[in-house]
Amino acid sequence: MSAPLTLSRPGLAAGRIAHALHRAVTPDYFGWLEHTASAGGCSRPIRLTGTLASVEADTGRVIRELHTDELPDRAIYKACGNRRASQCPDCAWVYAGDAFQVVRTGLTGGKTVPATVARHPVVFATFTAPSFGAVHHRHVSRHTCATRQRCDCRPSPCRARRDAGTCEHGQPAACFARHDADDPQLGRPLCLNCYDHDHQVVWNGFSGELWRRTKQAIERHLAALCRQRGISHVQVVTDSGRVRRMPPVRVSHGKVAEMQRRGAVHFHVLLRLDGVDPGDKDALVPPPAGITADDLDDAVHAAARQITVTTPPHADQPNGWPITWGEQVDVRRIGSGDGDVTDAKVAAYLAKYATKATEVTGHASTRLTPDTIDAYANPDGDHLARLIDACWRLGRPTATRTTGSNAQPGDRQGHLDTNPYAGLRRWAHMLGFGGHFLTKARRYSITFGLLRDTRATYRRTEDNETADTLTVGTLTYLGAGWRTDGDALLANTAARQRRESRRIGREELAHDAWLAGAAA
Known part of the structure; x- marks a missing residue:
């Protein structure tokens, strides 16, 4: 069982300490602590049972085999990996670190991204939602x-x-x-009665499409500038062998969604200008000299003013809803001399919000179902209750199956018409927003998968495992959470100590590097 580390209730605190003392005096305590280190600090780790086998990569020969019954607690502990700080602070801390690397490498290079990207023009833009009523x-x-x-x-x-x-x-x-x-x-x-709750949740639900079209408009604006300034297109050979003419400039982005207190999302976006290499379409090269950060700034504002998405018809709104950006579109340049807008600060800012969701609004439930919706949705309730009710009501099933003369030819059962707003129910706990909170263009920087693989490789090397040996697991789900509150207390305390030790070590290394630079 997992529980937060709070000692507010004396009875609970006494039981937790008793469990912790019982674990600490067992002969295999330090082995257990090492065994759970990979999930230490996780609020609700996953317990797995099964067999682990070490296999030679070349021959497939099994070198050794181990069943989890021979391990402490007869299980393997795996961190839950939840990115939300309100759900699991430790896993969110790891995710934030990865998010920082994903964002910053797109600004400064490193980790397979060429360092030359640091010379590409970059702007930091914030797109907000329009007003749905006075707040x-x-x-x-x-x-x-x-x-x-x-x-x-x-x-x-x-x-x-x-x-x-x-x-x-x-x-x-x-x-x-x-x-x-x-x-x-x-x-x-x-x-509350003047506020347009329906429009807001629909805006949340379709904001991803609004962003997609906005980025397309930004790239079209820049391509038109290239034509006006006589910068010729580039001929690139595609994977299929065809020759394709492309604009000589493209935009790579990293984007984080942040939930405002009113329950509407807005986007913080890093937009980087890249060029196109005719010999290697995947290479990261600087943009043409005739296109600057000023042009990118103008393209962002022009696209934000022009792009409008009209949503599909709905029974409650036959003409759909208009989806546009709000009037506040802020664009700042990275490395422009403004001390508040540096690559490190922007990366840390975006990484912080990548671990948050709806907590700022006061709502933090998991996915809602017909059994739980009544506890949160109320058409006559407060602001959040009305937003959730709007998601559930607009996303109601409207599928109808046409039969007889209205059926499609060759379709014995007729044609199924589904509600394009059905996703609002699925994401009612997110107030209609169903997108990822951190997304990026493929060429912008590295991936989370690369960072996870690098950590796994490091751990194998640290454990003296060679690259010629693979660990193959045949594991099944056993349960979630720590077995006792005392186990959670001990494992999480040890994890905090390890994090603090790493933090102090990084500060010492940074201080030594600063001293070496000052002496030089």
Whole structure:
């Protein structure tokens, strides 16, 4: 059984400590601690049972075989791998580290990405959702704080409109409060009945398509600039052997979705200008000299203004909903001399939000089902309850099977018409957003899979396993979570100590490198 490390209840704390002491005095305690190190710190590790065999890679000969019954707890522990910090802080810490590497290597190179990408023009753009109704917000017109992370500046009044009166539902259309940063009112509508909850969840659901078309528009804008400036297209040989003419510039991106307090996502996107090598279409080369970061900036703003997606018809909205970006589209240049926009800071910022989901809104449930939806959805409830209800209602099954004269030729059972909004139900716990929180273009940088394989190779080398030997497992699922609260306490404490040791080691190495550079 897994449980958070809290000692708030005396009875629970006493039982946990008793379990921990019982484990610590067993003869194989240190062997157990080493055995669980790979999952140490995980809130809910996966327990596996079965057989492990060491096999020669060349011949397939089994060198040795081991059953999990011979191991501590008669199982293998594997970390759950959950990226959400609210669900498993340790696994999210690993994921954030990988996300940092994925984002930063696209800016500076390294780990199979050429270092020359550091000279490519890059901008950091933020795309926001439009307004679906007035909400409480916190705005600081002029910052005087030392750092935004610990901002203590006095905000402006929320919505100071003395002649605003009331809305059609009798609610005040103004708010004179100066909200604190942790005020639960932030992001909540001034009037729940005026707010368009349906449109917001549909926007969340179709925002990925909006981004796809926006990137296409950015690349079309840059291709048109190349034609205007006499920069010729490039002829590239495709995998099928055909010769294809391509624009001489393309855009590679890394994108993170962040959930706002009102429950609408917005996107932070790194956009890098790359060129095209006629001899190797997969090579990362600089863009033509005639295309600059200024052009990329203009292309982003032009695309954000022009692109609109109209969603498919729905029974509640026969003409569909218009999906557009909000008015606030912010574009900053990486390495432009602005100390707030460096490659390391941007990579850390995006990695942090890659481990978050809907927690900022106050909602953090798992996937909802017909048995659990009533606990969260309410058409007359608060803001979050109405958003979840909108997802469930708009995603309701509308499939109809046509028969008789309306059936398709050759189809004995008729044609099945499905609801294009069905995904809203699947992602109701995410307020309609079903996309990945961190995505990237294939050419932007390395992959998470490469980082995981590198760690696995390092562990094999660390364990003195050679590349000629493979470990083949025949394993089945046994359960999830630590067997006792005491096991969770010991394993998680040991994991924290290992992380702290690595952190101190990295700081010492960085300090030594700084001293060496200063002496030189």
